[in-house]
Amino acid sequence: MKYRKLGNTGIEVSEIAFGAEFLVERPYEDTEVLIRACEENGINFVDCWMSEPDVRSHLGRAIKPNRENWVIQGHIGATWQNNQYVRTREMDKVIPAFEDFMERFQMDTLDFGMIHYVDQLDDYNEIMNGPFIEYVRKLKEEGTIEHIGLSTHNPDIGVLAAENPEIELLMFSMNPAFDMFGAMGDIMDYRAEDAFDDEELSSLNPQRAELYELCENNGTAITVMKGFAGGNLLSSETSPFGVALTPVQCINYALEQKGVSSIFVGVKTVDELMESLKYCKATDAEKDYAEVLRNAPQHSFRGQCTYCGHCAPCTSEIDIASVIKFFDLAKNHDKVPDSIKEHYNNLKYNATDCIACGDCEERCPFKVPIVDVMLDAQDLFNL
Structure with a gap:
């Protein structure tokens, strides 16, 4: 070292x-x-x-x-x-x-x-x-x-x-x-x-x-x-x-x-x-x-969640970073894996509790459209 x-x-x-x-x-x-x-x-x-x-x-x-x-x-x-x-x-x-x-x-x-x-x-x-x-x-x-x-x-x-x-x-x-x-x-x-x-x-x-x-x-x-x-x-x-x-x-x-x-x-x-x-x-x-x-394309992480947690606190007490992380893991599969769904369902509050107030988006350093992601997560995990 x-x-x-x-x-x-x-x-x-x-x-x-x-x-x-x-x-x-x-x-x-x-x-x-x-x-x-x-x-x-x-x-x-x-x-x-x-x-x-x-x-x-x-x-x-x-x-x-x-x-x-x-x-x-x-x-x-x-x-x-x-x-x-x-x-x-x-x-x-x-x-x-x-x-x-x-x-x-x-x-x-x-x-x-x-x-x-x-x-x-x-x-x-x-x-x-x-x-x-x-x-x-x-x-x-x-x-x-x-x-x-x-x-x-x-x-x-x-x-x-x-x-x-x-x-x-x-x-x-x-x-x-x-x-x-x-x-x-x-x-x-x-x-x-x-x-x-x-x-x-x-x-x-x-x-x-x-x-x-x-x-x-x-x-x-x-x-x-x-x-x-x-x-x-x-x-x-x-x-x-x-x-x-x-x-x-x-x-x-x-x-x-x-x-x-x-x-x-x-x-x-x-x-x-x-x-x-x-x-x-x-x-x-x-x-x-x-x-x-x-040789890389010139684009950035604007709009990409890094699970940093700076969006907190949530009005509905949702662990936003965890919800988005599980959504990101799940969306690349044809069917949501049971292990990911279990982790998501074990959250005390999840995307269905989002009231779309938008307070979290104002705090996000990378301008993630969190409310939209919550809606997408609801659709994905409720299939």
Whole structure:
């Protein structure tokens, strides 16, 4: 495992980090096994944006014996309300949720307090000119958090964060498909071919290229989320390029971008973790993604669900990401497999509970037509 410094902080973290989102609703033993595997393979960096109480408690318990070896990103503004995740700026919800995070992680000091999921300019301005940032500053002054970070999918917000000296780390969604997006997820063309040497290839949207360079120049660390696009890039059926990339290629893509220190890999099992760790010993040929991109159609993930969960909370308490995931799995079959139908039917609320309010669509970073998908899911699973 190789290590990189996080911008100007001087903190060194493993190039491959652990994104723990798939530990939600899993027993403690699964967390224990994955954390030990991370430690045995040199991973020392973890992100926890999830507000579900058990996943926080499980991670805190598993990490505690070797806490001094871990660098932790924890999110401020991710709350648990009515048994579901809610992003909020309401301080009467934000403060107890963060206190809960610290208690469940069994620690007094958090390495990076992340301002959670800021994709809109109005939201950013409200945060930076109101009680939210005052609370974050207070946490840092007291030593409860050592550094301030911010997570976003929007390069315009990323630029504002990189230009703000208070924000030392930017958690940003990055992969060959998402890097075709401009601000707010609009489809943008690749740069003109004559802008590059024949031996090189870049699919970076100019706004994103400028963001990454700005972060490198300013010493604002970038940590990468959604490097596999929710797993879509790993399958030829869901990849926008019509061919699957490997975890190694996706990891290499992210780590080659300017300003990037580390990439969080979301894995469910040790076997999946080991697939990502193959990067550490991979040859240049195994890391190469250029040939795939050189011959790929230029289209993005606009409208494609990556199951990130940012659409929550649902007015009807539907686990939207799970419904869409089961729908995506089922729609490619002539008949819905019994196993998928069983998982879908075991959801407490499903697509039939959707009231088409559209609130979820306003929060979706990738403009998925969620209401339409819910209708399609109703038709498919009710056949």
